[in-house]
Amino acid sequence: MTHHRHSQQSAPLIEMRDVHKSFGANAVLNGVSLSVRDGGVVCIIGPSGSGKSTILRCINGLMSIDRGTIRVGSFAVETLKSDKALVPLRHQVAMVFQQYNLFPHRTVLQNLTMAPVQVLGEKPAAVRERALALLAKVRLTGKQDAYPGELSGGQQQRVAIARALAMQPNVILFDEVTAALDPEMVSEVLNVIRDLAREGMTCVLVTHEMRFAQEVADEVFFTDRGVIVEHGPPGTLFQNPTDPRLKAFLEKVL
Amino acid sequence: MTLDFSWLLDPLYQTWLLRGIGTTILLSLLGMVLMFVIGIVGAALLHLKVRFLQSPVTIFVELFRNTPPLVQLFFLYFMLSEIGLTLTDPVTGGRIPLFTGFTCVVLSLGLYNGAIAVEIIRSGLLAVPAQTVEGARSLGYSRLQTFRHVELPIGLRMSIPPMTSNIVSLIKTSSQAVLVAVADIMYGATQIMLETFRNLEVMLLIWVIYLAIASLAVLVVRRIAAAFRIPGYGS
Numbered sequence: 001m002t003h004h005r006h007s008q009q010s011a012p013l014i015e016m017r018d019v020h021k022s023f024g025a026n027a028v029l030n031g032v033s034l035s036v037r038d039g040g041v042v043c044i045i046g047p048s049g050s051g052k053s054t055i056l057r058c059i060n061g062l063m064s065i066d067r068g069t070i071r072v073g074s075f076a077v078e079t080l081k082s083d084k085a086l087v088p089l090r091h092q093v094a095m096v097f098q099q100y101n102l103f104p105h106r107t108v109l110q111n112l113t114m115a116p117v118q119v120l121g122e123k124p125a126a127v128r129e130r131a132l133a134l135l136a137k138v139r140l141t142g143k144q145d146a147y148p149g150e151l152s153g154g155q156q157q158r159v160a161i162a163r164a165l166a167m168q169p170n171v172i173l174f175d176e177v178t179a180a181l182d183p184e185m186v187s188e189v190l191n192v193i194r195d196l197a198r199e200g201m202t203c204v205l206v207t208h209e210m211r212f213a214q215e216v217a218d219e220v221f222f223t224d225r226g227v228i229v230e231h232g233p234p235g236t237l238f239q240n241p242t243d244p245r246l247k248a249f250l251e252k253v254l
Numbered sequence: 255m256t257l258d259f260s261w262l263l264d265p266l267y268q269t270w271l272l273r274g275i276g277t278t279i280l281l282s283l284l285g286m287v288l289m290f291v292i293g294i295v296g297a298a299l300l301h302l303k304v305r306f307l308q309s310p311v312t313i314f315v316e317l318f319r320n321t322p323p324l325v326q327l328f329f330l331y332f333m334l335s336e337i338g339l340t341l342t343d344p345v346t347g348g349r350i351p352l353f354t355g356f357t358c359v360v361l362s363l364g365l366y367n368g369a370i371a372v373e374i375i376r377s378g379l380l381a382v383p384a385q386t387v388e389g390a391r392s393l394g395y396s397r398l399q400t401f402r403h404v405e406l407p408i409g410l411r412m413s414i415p416p417m418t419s420n421i422v423s424l425i426k427t428s429s430q431a432v433l434v435a436v437a438d439i440m441y442g443a444t445q446i447m448l449e450t451f452r453n454l455e456v457m458l459l460i461w462v463i464y465l466a467i468a469s470l471a472v473l474v475v476r477r478i479a480a481a482f483r484i485p486g487y488g489s
Contacts, residue, residue, distance in 0.1 A: 060392060062388065062391060062392060083396035083397055083398075084396065086394065087394040087396075090391075090392060090393060090394035091394060094392070094393075095392040097385060097388070097389065097392075099383075099385045100385075100389075101385040101386055101388055101389030101392070102386075102389065103386065103389065103390070103404060104386065104408065104484050104486075104487040105404075105407050105408050105411065105484045105487070114393075114403065115390075115393035115394060115395065118395070118399065118403060119393060119394040119395055119399065120394070146485075147484060147485040147486050147487070148486070148487075149484060149485055149486020149487040150485050150486040151486075160389075163393075167393060167394075
């Protein structure tokens with residue numbers, strides 16, 4: 001796999017500027033700015049409650065923001081208010097969750113085909129073919145007629161990744177996707193993400209897998225108390241952290 | 255004390271009983287259809303927090319859930335006959351009342367058990383995990399699409415156990431049809447008792463018949479529940 005990554009000079013695919021978000025009196029994001037280039041692989045690390053998952057949910061409009069701007073491709077996310085206006089954005093930005101968030105009442109194959117058919121209005125036959133190819137890609141051929149509840153956590157998470165891919169997105173947001181998995185299942189999920197990153201899929205990962213972040217990310221962002229404290233290429237960030245909060249965090253997790 | 259069931263051999267009584275069973279089942283089935291429509295629509299309006307309609311639905315639910323179904327039936331029967339809406343019979347050209355006793359019983363069953371169904375389905379919807387809903391939202395499903403394709407199918411399955419007792423309650427409540435002169439099974443029984451004075455025997459039989467109808471309903475619901483069971487989900 002020697003896919004070309006887009007040049008560093010091109011305009012970023014995702015750009016957040018000075019984003020603020022509070023839940024009541026609880027300020028979660030206090031001016032977050034970050035950018036991700038097309039084809040980039042970015043990891044967001046930081047202590048729990050530092051706003052990592054909230055950043056992801058703001059990027060695909062699952063949460064509205066109080067202040068600042070978020071641009072994804074040609075979309076100004078903070079201006080999209082109605083469900084209908086959000087459909088093109090969610091077509092472009094898919095998300096994979098810690099708890100998989102699959103549809104338990106539908107088979108694996110239906111989990112992949114539902115949204116492209118029901119939301120994007122694509123032809124069922126074409127979607128079905130694409131879905132079967134995606135199941136092969138995440139090494140779940142033969143499981144298409146199983147229900148999510150019949151699969152292991154690692155298998156369910158791979159279904160969730162395939163479901164995200166079935167939307168043919170430009171970006172996938174990964175929200176601590178291995179945090180709920182038994183240790184022996186972590187690698188099967190990380191392998192799939194690694195393949196995607198190598199193929200040039202733009203990925204934003206919130207993760208506690210520091211070694212994986214070091215391996216796949218072009219850039220790592222460290223968040224604490226709702227701001228980006230430090231960011232840079234993984235080599236620099238992990239080997240020569242400057243901020244004392246990052247140093248303290250890395251001492252604990254590495 | 256000796257039990258005498260010889261009246262059962264009388265073809266006239268047999269006809270009354272069989273017609274009565276048929277009427278009871280028809281009342282119950284139509285009542286159930288109305289119950290489900292009211293339950294799903296009411297629960298949807300509450301769950302989707304539809305403006306201006308939430309309060310009326312809540313008032314409706316409280317009103318019909320917390321008053322005796324017999325009071326509701328009499329109220330409907332006398333109020334609707336007071337309004338006096340009539341239909342023209344296409345065959346005879348005569349005027350027939352739109353709200354017959356039969357219609358009133360179906361309406362009353364649908365309203366009373368429908369009000370309870372609203373709450374049952376609503377709690378089923380609340381039991382759908384927030385993560386599942388978030389998954390749908392992240393794929394571009396609108397609030398309404400999420401409801402239709404994700405929350406309702408899962409929520410209805412979750413509401414099957416409490417809904418089963420609501421259905422049995424509806425079948426039992428249908429016996430008040432006799433009080434507005436609808437010829438259900440209770441009506442037939444009352445007629446037979448008046449003619450034979452075998453009150454104990456007739457009531458024993460009616461008891462068994464209701465038990466059989468309710469058990470059959472539970473059996474059918476169980477089959478439906480099994481057919482829609484989500485493999486590997488829940489208990």
